[in-house]
Amino acid sequence: MSEPITHHDDQWQACPPGALARIARLQQTEDRRSALRRTSLGAAASVMVATGLVVGAGLASGSGTVRMRCPECHQRFTEFHDHQTGAHSMTDVRKVEGMKQHFKKCGGCRKQFQKKYPGCPVSKCGPHKSCTPPRDLTASPASYQPAPLPSA
DSSP states (O other): OOOOOOOOGGGOOOOOTTHHHHHHHHHHHHHHHHHHHHHHHHHHHHHHHHHHHHHHHHHHHTOSOOOOOHHHHHHTHHHHHHHHHTSSOOSOHHHHHHHHHHHHHOHHHHHHHHHHSTTOOSSSOOTTSOOSOOOOOOOOGGGOOOOOOOOO
C-alpha cells in the first residue's frame, strides 16, 4: 500500500547564503501589498458611500433643476421673460434653470417664446441684464467730428 517515509540526509541541501532572508523579504512585501489593497478598497468603498449620501441628500433637498413639460413652460413665459429682463426676479432658481434646460431641448417652446418676446434670448442673459440687442455705438461718417487739437 504505502511505503513508510524515510528521511535521507542526502536529499536536503544547505540553503545558499541570504536565501532565507530573501524569502522573508518577499513575504513581507506581499503582506504589505495585501494590506494596501484592503485599505484601498475600504477607502474607495467609503468614498462611494459618501458620494451616494451627498448626491442623495442633494436630490432630496430639491437642489436640482426642475424638469418641465411644455404646458408648464408655456405658463411661465411671462415670468421667465420678466426675470430675464430684470423686471421681476423668479424666486426659485431651479425653475429658471429648468426653463433654460427646457428651451435647450425643446425647439417648439423656444420658438414660441422668441415669437412672443423677440430679441430676448432664452439662456444668454440673466437677472438684471437687458435682453434687448446691444445698441450700435459706431459713429456714422456724416456725424464724425475730429477732436480739436490742443493749442500750443
